[in-house]
Amino acid sequence: MATMKAVVLRKPFEVVVDEVERPTITDPADVLLRVDLTAICGTDLHPYDGRIELEEDVVLGHEFVGTVVEVGSAVNLVSEGDRAVASCVVSCGHCRNCNRGRPGQCAGTRIFGLGLTFGSLSGGQAEYVVVPNADLTLRKLTDEGAGNDEDKLFVGDIMATGYEAVRKVIRPGDSVAVVGAGPVGLCAAMSANVLGASRVMVVDKVAARLKEAEAIGAVGIDASVTDPTEAVQDLTDWRGADVVIDAVGHPSALLSACALVASGGSISIPGVYLEDSIDIPFGDLYLKGVSIHQGVANIINYMDETLALIAAGKLDPSRFISHRMPMSEATEAYRMFAEREATKIVLDPTR
Amino acid sequence: MGYFADANEVDKYIGGVFRAAAEHPESGPKFRSAGINLRVLYTDPDVEMWVLMREPAMEVTTGPSDETADITLMMRSDTGDKYWRGEYNLAVGLAKGEVKAKGPVNKILKLVPLTKPLFPMYRDLVADKDAAQA
Numbered sequence: 001m002a003t004m005k006a007v008v009l010r011k012p013f014e015v016v017v018d019e020v021e022r023p024t025i026t027d028p029a030d031v032l033l034r035v036d037l038t039a040i041c042g043t044d045l046h047p048y049d050g051r052i053e054l055e056e057d058v059v060l061g062h063e064f065v066g067t068v069v070e071v072g073s074a075v076n077l078v079s080e081g082d083r084a085v086a087s088c089v090v091s092c093g094h095c096r097n098c099n100r101g102r103p104g105q106c107a108g109t110r111i112f113g114l115g116l117t118f119g120s121l122s123g124g125q126a127e128y129v130v131v132p133n134a135d136l137t138l139r140k141l142t143d144e145g146a147g148n149d150e151d152k153l154f155v156g157d158i159m160a161t162g163y164e165a166v167r168k169v170i171r172p173g174d175s176v177a178v179v180g181a182g183p184v185g186l187c188a189a190m191s192a193n194v195l196g197a198s199r200v201m202v203v204d205k206v207a208a209r210l211k212e213a214e215a216i217g218a219v220g221i222d223a224s225v226t227d228p229t230e231a232v233q234d235l236t237d238w239r240g241a242d243v244v245i246d247a248v249g250h251p252s253a254l255l256s257a258c259a260l261v262a263s264g265g266s267i268s269i270p271g272v273y274l275e276d277s278i279d280i281p282f283g284d285l286y287l288k289g290v291s292i293h294q295g296v297a298n299i300i301n302y303m304d305e306t307l308a309l310i311a312a313g314k315l316d317p318s319r320f321i322s323h324r325m326p327m328s329e330a331t332e333a334y335r336m337f338a339e340r341e342a343t344k345i346v347l348d349p350t351r
Numbered sequence: 352m353g354y355f356a357d358a359n360e361v362d363k364y365i366g367g368v369f370r371a372a373a374e375h376p377e378s379g380p381k382f383r384s385a386g387i388n389l390r391v392l393y394t395d396p397d398v399e400m401w402v403l404m405r406e407p408a409m410e411v412t413t414g415p416s417d418e419t420a421d422i423t424l425m426m427r428s429d430t431g432d433k434y435w436r437g438e439y440n441l442a443v444g445l446a447k448g449e450v451k452a453k454g455p456v457n458k459i460l461k462l463v464p465l466t467k468p469l470f471p472m473y474r475d476l477v478a479d480k481d482a483a484q485a
Contacts, residue, residue, distance in 0.1 A: 052460075055467040092446035108446020117463040119442030274457045 005349065006059045006126035007330040012050035015334045017327060020059060023122050023130040028074035031134035033066030033084065037153050038125045038327070040337050040345045041088070042182055042249075043272060047114065048334055052274065054115035061125030062088035062112035063157045065141065065149050069128070077135045083149070084138040085307075086131045087299040088112055088157040090121065093136045103136075104296035125330065127349045139303045145311025150318035150346060154187065155306045158344075159317045161270045161297040162187030163195075163306050165245050169266035169293055172196035177232050177241035177260045178218070181209035183344045184270050185247030186320050189218045192243070194314050201235055203228045203256065209343060212320060229259045236262065246271045251278045261290050269294035320344045326351030353395050353429045358413065361398040361428050364480070365391075366411045368435055368473040369402050373409035375472070378465045383409055385465075387458055390420035393428040422454030422462070435466075435473035 002022040009015055025032050041063050046052040048060075068082045078084050091098050091106035098106050110132065113123025122129060131137050141152055151159075162184045166176060176192040178185045181204035192200045193216065202213035203221045210220035221231045232241050240262035246253050249271025257267045258281055267290060285292070309315040322343040325333050328351060336342045355361050373379050382404045389402040401418060403410040426434075430449055433439035441463065444450040452459060 053464050055464045092443075095446050095448075106446060107448075108442045108444070110442045115464055116441075116467050117460050119440055274460070276455070276457065 004127035005327065007061060007123070007327060007347075009047055009054065009058050009060050011056055012048065015048065015060070015331050017330050020126070022128050025070055025072050025130055027132060028072040029133050029135065030072040031068055031075055031078060031084075031131045031138060032070040033064070033086070033129050033131055034069050035064045035066040035124055035126060035129055035349045036083070037065050037149055038347050038349060039063040039153055040125070040333060040347065041157055042184060043088075043157075044113070044334075045338055046272060048338060052114065052117075054117065058113065058115045059123040059126050060113040061123035062114070063153060064112075064124030064129060065153045065156075066124075066129065071134070075134045078138055078140050083141040085141060085152050085156045085303070086112070086124070086129075087137050087160075087303060089296060089299050090119065090132050090137050091300065093133060101301065102298060103300050104298040109296060125327065125347060125349075136300060139307060141307075146313035147310035147316065148318065150321060151310045151316055152307060153346070154183075154317040155303050155310070157297075157299065158183045159187045159306050159310075159315065160299045160302040162189075162245075162247070163191040163315075164297050164299075164302045165247070165268040165270040165293075166191045166195055166197075166243065167302065167305075169243050169268045169291070170195050170197065171242070173198045174242035175199045175201070175236050175239075175262075176243040176245065177201045177203065177257075178213075178245045178247055179203050179228075179253045179257050179260070180246070180248035180271070181206065181213045181220075182247060183317075183320055185245065186212055186216070186343075187317050188245045188247055188270065189213055190216050190315055190317065193217055194309055197243075199235060201232055201241065203232075203260075206340060212343065215319075223256075228256060232260045239263070241265060243268065245269075249273055251275065254278060254280060258285060258290075261285075261288065263288040264290075266291045266293060270297060321346050324348065353427070354432045355396055355428050358396045358398045360480075361393055361396060361431070362400070362413045364473070364476050365393070365428070365431050365435060366400060366413065367476050368469055369400075369409070369411045371472050371476070372465075372469050375469060378468050379409075381465050383407070385458075385462065387421045387462065388418050389462070390416075390423045391431070392423065392425040393431055394425070395427050395429070398428065420454070422452065422459055425451040432477070435470060436477075437467070437470040437474075
């Protein structure tokens with residue numbers, strides 16, 4: 001049995017780097033990738049802290065780029081030796097929602113590194129990973145244009161997620177407020193600039209993250225010293241933001257988003273919610289005619305756009321990487337990320 | 352011919368694993384505290400199975416019930432057998448339409464990981480039947 005090193009979640013708060021069985025392709029549409037770079041995502045924290053309950057011993061990770069080492073007989077778009085980035089979400093490509101352009105709501109949605117619940121796909125925080133439905137899930141990488149593999153790594157999740165959250169609701173000239181300056185929030189703010197926002201405001205309490213937001217041209221609003229609602233009202237001639245992005249996925253963030261949005265505006269929620277119910281000011285939202293958009297991101301719909309914008313030098317999400325670490329230090333990396341000591345951590349599986 | 356001879360066998364083995372789940376040291380308390388009424392419509396052979404996950408004891412019954420289901424699943428009995436052996440990918444089955452589900456997705460997501468520790472128990476339950484058929 002061939003083995004490999006991988007980041008394994010034994011149980012909540014117990015991440016180890018262990019020797020596990022190397023995955024093999026089992027379907028003609030599969031590709032085996034040697035992982036070159038992998039990242040820790042905010043979604044990884046859900047099983048890490050037990051908010052999403054998984055079985056024991058799950059190989060984590062759903063953001064990765066790699067090199068193709070083996071292709072199934074039905075794969076046409078990549079070949080051995082190609083470098084490629086994978087969507088974190090694997091869809092079937094032929095169900096009703098896939099045919100309606102909603103692969104994030106595919107009846108058979110699978111997500112790498114989230115266990116049996118999401119289709120038993122072994123994660124990408126490993127030396128090797130099998131990518132199902134590869135022609136749909138992967139995008140081949142080239143060296144043309146701007147951007148490096150660290151930028152393109154994020155097209156598989158945070159960049160496409162943040163981009164979609166803005167792209168599906170914005171009109172040119174809109175004001176955009178982003179609640180939460182984590183990686184997805186920062187990618188959303190960066191996308192809002194590219195997609196024609198007149199002003200981008202980012203709300204958070206972590207000074208380093210607000211500094212990142214300001215560095216890409218957003219107005220940082222420190223919720224620990226300023227009332228974000230007042231601040232956004234002041235910056236929008238008392239209208240509120242036309243577009244509000246909840247990039248946190250916590251009821252308090254959603255309530256904040258409800259308070260920031262303008263009449264006729266939209267709330268877009270890339271943050272993850274699993275609560276049975278949440279109290280929101282529904283009458284206020286109704287009277288303001290606010291639209292709410294949410295759901296698992298339709299990553300594959302936006303990978304080509306974000307790769308093109310990276311190549312054009314208009315998106316550069318690698319600037320949000322705060323730490324580059326060997327995968328062997330994943331235990332410490334998870335601790336740091338969970339305690340917000342790092343904005344974004346990239347792991348090198350070869351070290 | 353499917354794996355199960357009749358509805359009684361579906362109840363004995365698949366119902367049996369749910370009954371055993373109630374006693375499982377890790378999964379049992381989690382199932383009971385889930386507070387979910389699960390209805391599974393197995394076909395070929397046809398069995399309507401109810402799993403009432405509640406304190407103080409989980410109840411597993413077959414046939415119609417006056418309870419209200421939070422989650423309803425429909426699949427062939429053979430699909431249920433493969434799932435409990437750990438040989439069936441539920442996500443792929445849902446995509447193919449081999450498994451249908453009704454009810455809040457977040458509740459379904461909470462239940463699925465609880466089942467994995469029970470796969471060895473199911474394989475033990477069917478071991479004699481497998482040996483007899485070999």
